[in-house]
Amino acid sequence: MSLNEKLKKYRLSESEYQLICDQLGREPQGVEWALYSALWSEHCSYKSSKVHLKKLFNKSEKVLQSFGENAGVIDLGQGERVAFKMESHNHPSFIEPYQGAATGVGGILRDIFTMGARPVALANYLCFGESKADRMETLVKGVVSGISGYGNCVGVPNITGQTEFHSSYNNNILVNAFALGLYRPGEKVFTAKASGPGNLVVYVGAKTGRDGVHGASMASESFDDNNDAKKPNVQIGDPFFEKLLIESCIEVMRDDLVVAIQDMGAAGLTSSSFEMASSGGVGFNIALDKVPLRDGQMMPEEILLSESQERMLLICEPKNLAKIEAVFAKWNLDATAIGEVTENKMIKLTWHNEVLCEIDPDHLVENAPLYNRPYNEWTSPNKVDALQMNECNDLQDSLLKQLSSEQGCARNWIYDQYDQRVGAQTISDCSGSVGMVRLPDSERALGVVLGCRPHVMRIDSQVGGYDSIAYPSLELAAKGFETIAVTDCLNFGNPEKPELMSEFVASVQAMSEQCEKLNAPIISGNVSLYNETNDNNITSTPATGLVGVRDTLTGPANAFQGEGDVVLLAQLKQASLSGMHSELNGGKEQFCGAVDAGEVAQFNQFIRELVTSNNVTSSRVVGKFGLAYALAKMTSVGVGCEVTTEKATGSNLTEKYFAEHLYQVVLTLPEKDWESLQSNSFPFELNAIGKTTAGQFKVDDQINLTAEQVSNAYSSWTTHFEKLS
Amino acid sequence: MKKIGVVRFLGTNCDRDIWQAVEAKGYEPQWLWYENEFESSDYDAVIIPGGFSYGDYLRCGAMASKTPVMKSVVEFANSGKPVLGICNGFQVLCEVGLLPGALVRNHSGQFIDKWVVLKVENSCSHWGENVETCRLPIAHGEGCYHISEHDYKNIKDAGQVWLTYEDNPNGSVADVAGVMNAGKNVAGLMPHPERALFEWMGGQDGFNFF
Numbered sequence: 001m002s003l004n005e006k007l008k009k010y011r012l013s014e015s016e017y018q019l020i021c022d023q024l025g026r027e028p029q030g031v032e033w034a035l036y037s038a039l040w041s042e043h044c045s046y047k048s049s050k051v052h053l054k055k056l057f058n059k060s061e062k063v064l065q066s067f068g069e070n071a072g073v074i075d076l077g078q079g080e081r082v083a084f085k086m087e088s089h090n091h092p093s094f095i096e097p098y099q100g101a102a103t104g105v106g107g108i109l110r111d112i113f114t115m116g117a118r119p120v121a122l123a124n125y126l127c128f129g130e131s132k133a134d135r136m137e138t139l140v141k142g143v144v145s146g147i148s149g150y151g152n153c154v155g156v157p158n159i160t161g162q163t164e165f166h167s168s169y170n171n172n173i174l175v176n177a178f179a180l181g182l183y184r185p186g187e188k189v190f191t192a193k194a195s196g197p198g199n200l201v202v203y204v205g206a207k208t209g210r211d212g213v214h215g216a217s218m219a220s221e222s223f224d225d226n227n228d229a230k231k232p233n234v235q236i237g238d239p240f241f242e243k244l245l246i247e248s249c250i251e252v253m254r255d256d257l258v259v260a261i262q263d264m265g266a267a268g269l270t271s272s273s274f275e276m277a278s279s280g281g282v283g284f285n286i287a288l289d290k291v292p293l294r295d296g297q298m299m300p301e302e303i304l305l306s307e308s309q310e311r312m313l314l315i316c317e318p319k320n321l322a323k324i325e326a327v328f329a330k331w332n333l334d335a336t337a338i339g340e341v342t343e344n345k346m347i348k349l350t351w352h353n354e355v356l357c358e359i360d361p362d363h364l365v366e367n368a369p370l371y372n373r374p375y376n377e378w379t380s381p382n383k384v385d386a387l388q389m390n391e392c393n394d395l396q397d398s399l400l401k402q403l404s405s406e407q408g409c410a411r412n413w414i415y416d417q418y419d420q421r422v423g424a425q426t427i428s429d430c431s432g433s434v435g436m437v438r439l440p441d442s443e444r445a446l447g448v449v450l451g452c453r454p455h456v457m458r459i460d461s462q463v464g465g466y467d468s469i470a471y472p473s474l475e476l477a478a479k480g481f482e483t484i485a486v487t488d489c490l491n492f493g494n495p496e497k498p499e500l501m502s503e504f505v506a507s508v509q510a511m512s513e514q515c516e517k518l519n520a521p522i523i524s525g526n527v528s529l530y531n532e533t534n535d536n537n538i539t540s541t542p543a544t545g546l547v548g549v550r551d552t553l554t555g556p557a558n559a560f561q562g563e564g565d566v567v568l569l570a571q572l573k574q575a576s577l578s579g580m581h582s583e584l585n586g587g588k589e590q591f592c593g594a595v596d597a598g599e600v601a602q603f604n605q606f607i608r609e610l611v612t613s614n615n616v617t618s619s620r621v622v623g624k625f626g627l628a629y630a631l632a633k634m635t636s637v638g639v640g641c642e643v644t645t646e647k648a649t650g651s652n653l654t655e656k657y658f659a660e661h662l663y664q665v666v667l668t669l670p671e672k673d674w675e676s677l678q679s680n681s682f683p684f685e686l687n688a689i690g691k692t693t694a695g696q697f698k699v700d701d702q703i704n705l706t707a708e709q710v711s712n713a714y715s716s717w718t719t720h721f722e723k724l725s
Numbered sequence: 726m727k728k729i730g731v732v733r734f735l736g737t738n739c740d741r742d743i744w745q746a747v748e749a750k751g752y753e754p755q756w757l758w759y760e761n762e763f764e765s766s767d768y769d770a771v772i773i774p775g776g777f778s779y780g781d782y783l784r785c786g787a788m789a790s791k792t793p794v795m796k797s798v799v800e801f802a803n804s805g806k807p808v809l810g811i812c813n814g815f816q817v818l819c820e821v822g823l824l825p826g827a828l829v830r831n832h833s834g835q836f837i838d839k840w841v842v843l844k845v846e847n848s849c850s851h852w853g854e855n856v857e858t859c860r861l862p863i864a865h866g867e868g869c870y871h872i873s874e875h876d877y878k879n880i881k882d883a884g885q886v887w888l889t890y891e892d893n894p895n896g897s898v899a900d901v902a903g904v905m906n907a908g909k910n911v912a913g914l915m916p917h918p919e920r921a922l923f924e925w926m927g928g929q930d931g932f933n934f935f
Binding site for chain 1 (some may be wrong): 735736738739741742746758759775776777779780781782835836837838839864866917919920922923925926927
């Protein structure tokens with residue numbers, strides 16, 4: 001094979017090849033090619049994004065573990081801590097939706113329990129193309145049943161999610177999975193830092209097969225018309241095995257039999273062993289012939305790169321091996337010592353006593369190439385002095401169109417397929433804006449919200465970046481939660497294109513600034529680049545997962561609760577967007593004003609204090625499609641409202657109803673509570689705009705619908721989903 | 726204090742939920758591991774929790790029904806002591822022959838998680854004696870209760886139909902959501918009472934089932 005053919009096969013560039021030769025003082029040989037290919041892939045090395053990720057706001061007094069481990073860990077006080085992270089499985093899910101999505105769930109769960117935390121919540125951020133796009137119905141159905149099939153079986157509740165539909169995802173869907181695990185008081189945090197020369201390297205879980213070989217480097221490449229050929233790169237998952245692995249791994253960690261532990265994720269045994277050795281500053285001797293195989297004909301390179309699921313690597317003292325074997329045997333799993341930790345920082349791989357390679361793990365991990373890809377300072381191309389939205393003639397009709405559209409309709413067809421309550425700690429399921437589980441020792445509520453609104457990103461990457469934090473954080477505040485920390489999953493197109501790298505940098509900087517103002521550090525995450533097919537790139541989509549805590553188990557409802565409450569509108573008044581209404585109706589995508597992250601944080605605190613110190617009966621942050629849509633969603637379970645929009649932002653009714661003003665929150669209070677509260681002075685605008693009523697939904701003299709009409713429109717598109725089943 | 730045995734198979738995932746419910750009632754829960762048999766006299770009641778025992782491979786509940794612990798559960802039931810199977814536990818009790826009928830794939834072909842309203846057709850003196858109409862969550866892919874017409878007539882006449890759905894979510898015969906054995910000491914239901922113990926869970930109708 002010529003050098004060029006080799007570089008192509010291993011997906012390495014010529015300059016990277018030079019760097020390897022410099023590191024080794026010679027040309028790479030044998031399995032070294034495969035090692036470099038996997039660990040220097042974009043997916044494993046973050047080579048295009050790391051220079052920017054290093055600048056993220058990632059510290060607070062509550063952070064126990066940040067980047068560099070499988071998941072971040074946050075101290076919630078009262079002895080309780082959580083580990084959480086979000087990860088993409090975009091490329092595999094587009095090639096094989098069921099297994100791609102299922103193994104996405106499996107992988108993120110292993111990132112959590114490898115830290116010693118028991119997984120207690122799952123969430124999913126999904127972006128599909130238009131339903132009429134080629135294969136899209138199959139993809140939607142496959143992804144949803146993959147998540148359902150895996151998550152339900154392992155017994156971790158899916159408590160929230162976000163699903164978007166847009167043509168930019170027609171040839172590259174996004175499947176991002178979030179998982180969170182809980183440490184109860186006294187439970188220990190584990191890491192992947194290997195230590196202790198003479199300690200054993202133990203392989204546990206499923207046997208190694210040929211699935212997923214070269215998966216990491218596949219996920220670091222753009223798509224073309226030959227995706228079917230990539231099917232063998234997709235892994236196959238078994239949730240039953242994962243359940244056993246969760247129980248057995250947690251048991252050996254609780255029994256304190258483990259020095260360090262890491263899951264075998266992307267690039268399998270290669271990444272887990274090299275990363276554990278590199279972060280611990282030690283070496284490993286590994287006998288690849290001892291790796292349990294599903295297929296005895298597998299060769300060392302395939303063993304190293306296999307991404308077979310449900311496998312972990314752990315380090316233990318030799319005296320604990322028998323106890324570890326006994327725990328795994330109890331759960332019907334194997335534990336096999338395949339090597340040992342050595343003092344000198346070298347990884348020696350052998351195959352039937354023949355040395356295949358001996359290499360410094362830092363070459364592949366710490367000293368992987370870093371690229372500062374060209375980008376430009378952000379200039380907002382869609383910024384205008386004032387919005388110019390086409391005025392609607394029939395506002396009621398426009399609202400009904402929004403409610404029944406692909407973008408605006410109910411998503412319960414998806415969520416009803418997920419077990420949202422297993423674990424018996426769910427306070428609020430996917431039907432609410434915030435997923436909540438109970439913290440059983442402190443009797444507090446833990447809230448999870450996913451963020452990033454792609455339609456805002458399409459208008460402006462910087463505003464969209466702020467919004468990816470500000471909007472979900474406000475959703476938490478509207479239910480009384482303080483935002484504690486953030487994870488992200490940065491889905492972008494080809495980073496070698498400066499205009500896309502500019503979007504990456506603008507949005508990530510904005511996210512970081514907003515996190516800093518909220519004192520909510522970004523503690524873990526994942527980057528998925530090259531979401532590109534035949535030169536078409538996805539909407540830049542920096543998905544986020546925010547975690548918050550509330551002192552009480554219950555709080556404001558999502559929908560209006562009874563007639564006679566006062567409907568309040570709180571407004572920040574910064575930027576206004578033409579928003580999803582314009583997108584749906586073919587109008588101009590534009591915004592005016594600017595986001596001030598500091599003021600967003602003050603508004604967030606104002607809303608949270610309003611909710612926690614008053615008897616707020618229901619609340620909702622005004623989001624896509626604007627105020628009328630938000631009020632309609634609060635109506636959809638039977639109690640309506642009668643409001644006027646005099647006090648709402650907007651120079652005409654179309655802007656008042658359908659523009660998206662950053663930020664507005666609708667709240668309801670019993671009348672007597674508002675009477676005593678209204679004389680106070682507030683740091684932000686807070687106005688009564690109407691009352692809740694028995695079942696009728698009225699806005700000014702423009703909209704007059706029954707609650708039933710609203711809910712029929714909202715659920716009408718569900719019939720489209722049902723055809724998929 | 727009442728001692729309640731809680732059965733755990735490989736793949737059971739509502740075990741700790743049942744533990745929480747049993748403790749909330751002030752009883753003493755104890756694990757019953759699938760590989761071990763047990764003495765009937767050691768327990769006042771046995772609960773088989775939900776989940777995906779053995780990954781639902783072969784058929785829901787089929788592999789679990791062949792485990793050593795189930796041998797003891799059958800003896801325990803035959804001695805007249807109370808046994809409750811929830812969701813996958815209900816499937817196991819049907820597979821092992823303690824309850825009539827079988828549970829097959831939902832008519833929609835999909836897993837369904839939602840709250841449902843149930844009617845108590847015949848009360849069960851051991852589990853949820855004072856419950857009438859109640860609202861509980863379901864979460865299952867194979868919760869469609871199947872029984873022959875002839876056998877259905879028999880269990881209906883014998884008062885063995887325990888619970889029915891107000892709005893049938895899965896295609897069950899005659900809306901059946903839960904049944905009892907002839908002796909009415911063994912009961913099984915698809916909904917999850919342990920997920921509706923307190924108001925913060927969204928409802929507390931499940932509390933009286935334990």
